[in-house]
Amino acid sequence: MTSPSGADFVVVANRLPVDRVIHDDGTEDWRTSPGGLVTALEPVMRANDGAWVGWHGAPDEKLEPFVSDDLALVPVELSADEIAEYYEGFSNATLWPLYHDVVAHPEFHREWWETYKMINQRFADRAAAVANEGATVWIQDYQLSLAPKMLRELRPDLRIGYFLHIPFPPAELFRQLPWRSEILEGMLGADLVGFQLPGGANNFVELVRRMLRLSVHRHVVTMPDGREVRAQAYPISIDAQGFADLAATPQVRARAEEIRRDLGDPEHLVLGIDRLDYTKGLRQRLRAFGELIGEGSLSATDAVFLQVANPSRERVQEYRRLRDDIDMLVGRLNGNIGTIGHPPITYLHTSYPREEMAAMYVAADVMMVTPLRDGMNLVAKEFVACRDDNSGALVLSEFAGAARELKQAYLVNPYDINGLKAGLMRAINDTPAAKTKRMRAMRKQVFDHDIDHWASSFLADLERR
Ligand code: F6P
Numbered sequence: 001m002t003s004p005s006g007a008d009f010v011v012v013a014n015r016l017p018v019d020r021v022i023h024d025d026g027t028e029d030w031r032t033s034p035g036g037l038v039t040a041l042e043p044v045m046r047a048n049d050g051a052w053v054g055w056h057g058a059p060d061e062k063l064e065p066f067v068s069d070d071l072a073l074v075p076v077e078l079s080a081d082e083i084a085e086y087y088e089g090f091s092n093a094t095l096w097p098l099y100h101d102v103v104a105h106p107e108f109h110r111e112w113w114e115t116y117k118m119i120n121q122r123f124a125d126r127a128a129a130v131a132n133e134g135a136t137v138w139i140q141d142y143q144l145s146l147a148p149k150m151l152r153e154l155r156p157d158l159r160i161g162y163f164l165h166i167p168f169p170p171a172e173l174f175r176q177l178p179w180r181s182e183i184l185e186g187m188l189g190a191d192l193v194g195f196q197l198p199g200g201a202n203n204f205v206e207l208v209r210r211m212l213r214l215s216v217h218r219h220v221v222t223m224p225d226g227r228e229v230r231a232q233a234y235p236i237s238i239d240a241q242g243f244a245d246l247a248a249t250p251q252v253r254a255r256a257e258e259i260r261r262d263l264g265d266p267e268h269l270v271l272g273i274d275r276l277d278y279t280k281g282l283r284q285r286l287r288a289f290g291e292l293i294g295e296g297s298l299s300a301t302d303a304v305f306l307q308v309a310n311p312s313r314e315r316v317q318e319y320r321r322l323r324d325d326i327d328m329l330v331g332r333l334n335g336n337i338g339t340i341g342h343p344p345i346t347y348l349h350t351s352y353p354r355e356e357m358a359a360m361y362v363a364a365d366v367m368m369v370t371p372l373r374d375g376m377n378l379v380a381k382e383f384v385a386c387r388d389d390n391s392g393a394l395v396l397s398e399f400a401g402a403a404r405e406l407k408q409a410y411l412v413n414p415y416d417i418n419g420l421k422a423g424l425m426r427a428i429n430d431t432p433a434a435k436t437k438r439m440r441a442m443r444k445q446v447f448d449h450d451i452d453h454w455a456s457s458f459l460a461d462l463e464r465r
Contacts, residue, residue, distance in 0.1 A: 006049070006130065006131070006132040007072060007131060007135060008048040008131075008132050009048035009051075010050065010051050010053060010127050010131045010135060010136070010138070011051075011054075011137075011140065012052075012054070012123055012126075012147060012151075013052070013053075013139075014087070014091070014143035015056075015057060016054035016055065016075060017032055017033050017035060017037065017038035017054070017071070018030040018033055018056070018071075019031050019057075020056070020057070020058070030066075030073075031068075031069075032068065034354050036238050036239055036378060036451045037451075040451040041455060044455065044459065045072075046070065049072075049132075050072065051065075051072040051074055051130050052074065053074040053076060053123060054075070055075070055077075056073075059078060059083055060078075060080055061077060062075075063075040074126055074130050076119075076122055081115075082118075082119055084315075085116070086118075086119040086143075088316050089112035090109075090115065090116035091142060092316050093112075093318065094108060094112060094177075095142045095145075096142070096166070097278075098169060098174070098177060100167060100279045100372070100373040101173070101372065101373045103278060103372045104278050104318045106176070108176075108177070110178075113178070120145075120150055121147075121150050123144055124147045124150035124151040124154060125154070127147070128151055128154040131155060131158055133157055134157055134158070135158055136158070136159045136160075136161070136462060137160050138160075138161040138163065138458075138462070139151070139160065139161065140163055141163070141165045142165075145162075145187050146182065146183070147189075148160050148186060148189030148190040149186045150189065152190075153189075159462060159463070160189060160191055161190055161192045161458060161459070162189075163193075164187075164196070165196065165236065165375050165376070166196075166375040167197075167375050167401070168195055168200035168201075168204050170203050171203065174203070175207075180211060181211055181212060184204075184207055184208055184211060184212055185212065187204070188208065188212075188221060188229050190229060191228075191230070191462060191465035192229070192230050192458070192465055193229060193232075194232060194234045194458050195233050196234075196235055196376050197235065197404060201219060205231050208221050208231075219231050228465075232461065234457055235449065235454065236375075236376050236451070237378070237381055237450050237451045238378050238381045238382055238446070238451055239452075240447045240450040240451075241385075241447070243386055244385050244447075246354060252355055252358045252362060256359045256362035256363040257363070258359075259306075259359055259360060260363050263304045264341070266303055267303065268302060268428050269304055269306065269363060269364050270304070270305045270306070270366045271306050271307075271308075271360055271363070271364035271366070271368065272285060272305070272368045272369070273307075273357060274307075274308070274371075274379065275309070275312040276310060276312050276319065277322070278318055278319070278322045279371050279374060280370075280372070280374070281370040281371050281372045282309065282326055283325065284370065284414055284417055285368055286329050287329070287417055288417050288424065289305045289344070289424070290337055290345070291417065291421060292421050292424065292425070294336065297421070297425060298425075300338060300342045301339065301342050304344060304346060305345045306360065306364070307345060307348070308350070308360070309347070309349050309350075310351040323349070326347070330347040333345055357382070361382060361383045362386055364383070364392060365393070366393045366394075367392065367395065369383075369397060369402070370395065370412060370414040370420060371397050371400050372399060372415065373400075374397070374400040374401060376401035377396075377397075377400040377401065377402045380400065380402040380406060381406070384439065384442045384443055385446050385447070387443065390435075390443065391432070391439065393428070393430065394427075394442065395412055395420075395427050396409035396412070397413075397414040398411050398412065398414075399414060405449065406442050406446075407441075408438035408441045408442050409438070410424075410427045410430075411423070
C-alpha cells in the first residue's frame with residue numbers, strides 16, 4: 001500500500017497512532033506509537049482496508065495521506081491557534097476538568113467552543129471523504145464529541161461508533177456546560193455510544209432524557225427520526241500478553257534488578273507512573289508517603305518512592321501550575337525527611353519506552369495508582385500484567401474506572417491522606433500469601449478482558465446496530 005484510498009473501517013481520533021522520527025541524516029520517518037488502541041485496531045484495520053484519521057501532533061503543517069507500517073493514515077492539520085483553542089482550550093481546559101469531577105476549574109470560552117465545532121467538522125469531513133459506502137467509522141474520545149452527528153449528516157450510509165475514554169459526569173456537573181445540548185446531540189450521531197463504566201452510560205441517558213426529552217428504554221435512545229442509539233459500557237484494557245511477554249524478557253528482568261540496585265536496594269520500592277495531570281492525585285500520594293517516613297512508620301533507608309510523571313499538555317496553565325507544585329513538594333519532602341544518600345522520593349519528569357516501564361513494574365513492591373478521578377487507568381492493568389510470579393501489591397483509587405474490575409487491589413479514597421497511608425501500609429505489611437491471592441485474581445481479570453476483548457465486543461455490538 002502506498003497511499004490510502006477508500007476504507008471500509010475508519011478510526012477517527014484526535015491523534016494519529018504514529019510518532020515522527022528524525023534520523024541522523026536529517027530524513028524523517030514515522031513509527032507506530034506503542035498505544036493499546038492501535039495494537040487492538042491494527043488487525044481490524046488490516047482485514048478491512050482500514051484508515052486512521054487524526055492529527056499528527058505538529059502545528060501548521062498540512063500533510064497528504066500516507067501509509068506507515070501498512071497503516072493508512074489521514075492527517076488532519078491544525079494551526080497553532082486551533083491547537084490553543086480546540087485542543088488545549090475546549091478539550092483540555094473545559095471538557096477535561098468538567099468530566100473529571102471539576103477537580104480543576106473548567107473554563108468556558110465562546111471562542112474555544114467555536115473552534116471546537118470547526119475542528120470537529122474538519123475531522124468529520126476528512127472521515128466522510130475516506131469512508132467507502134456503508135463503512136464502519138469509530139470515533140474516539142472527548143475531543144471529538146460533535147463529530148458523530150456531523151459525520152452522519154454528511155454520510156447517513158455509515159455505521160458510526162463513538163467511545164468516550166474519560167468519565168462521563170453526572171447531570172449536576174455536566175449541566176454547567178453552556179453547550180450541553182449540542183454535546184449530547186453530537187454524541188447521539190453515533191449508533192453505539194461506548195463508556196468506560198455503566199455509571200457513565202447511566203449519566204448520559206439520564207441527561208438525554210431530561211435535557212433533550214428523548215425517550216430512552218433500557219439504554220436505547222429513540223431519536224426524533226426513529227433512529228435508535230444504544231449507550232453501553234465497554235471497559236478498555238491493555239495488550240496483557242504483550243506486556244507479560246515483555247516483562248519476562250531477560251533484558252527487562254536484568255533492568256529491573258538494576259533499578260532496585262540504583263535505588264539502594266530498598267526493602268520497599270513503591271512506584272507511581274502517571275501523566276503529570278491534576279486528576280492523578282499526586283499531591284496527596286506524595287504527602288501520604290512523606291508523612292509515613294516523617295512519623296517513622298517507614299524508614300528513609302528502607303523505603304523508596306519512585307514517581308515517574310510523563311510530561312503532558314504543558315501549555316495549559318493548570319498543568320504548568322501542577323508541575324511547579326510537584327517540584328516544590330518533592331523538594332520540600334526530600335529536604336525534610338531525607339538523609340545523606342537517601343532521598344526517599346525519586347521523582348522523574350519524563351516519558352519512558354514500554355521496556356523501561358515494564359522493568360519498573362517488575363522492580364516495584366507496591367504500585368500506587370491513586371487518581372482523584374480516572375476513566376479507567378491502564379497503568380494499574382499494566383502493572384498487574386507484568387507480575388507473572390503473582391507478587392507485588394496494587395494500591396488503587398476507588399475513583400479509577402479500573403477499581404470496578406480490580407477489586408482485589410488495596411482500594412483507597414485518594415482524598416483521605418490517612419486512608420492512603422493505611423492502604424499503603426497494608427499493601428506493604430500483608431502476608432505474601434494474601435498478596436499472591438489478590439494478584440492472581442487481578443491477573444485473571446486482566447488477561448480475560450484484554451484490549452482485543454474490548455475492541456471486538458464494541459465492534460460486534462456496533463455491527464449489530
Ligand atoms: O484518555 C484520555 C486522553 O486524552 C486520550 O484521548 C489521549 O490519547 C491521552 O489521554 C493523552 O492525551 P494527549 O493526547 O492530550 O496528550
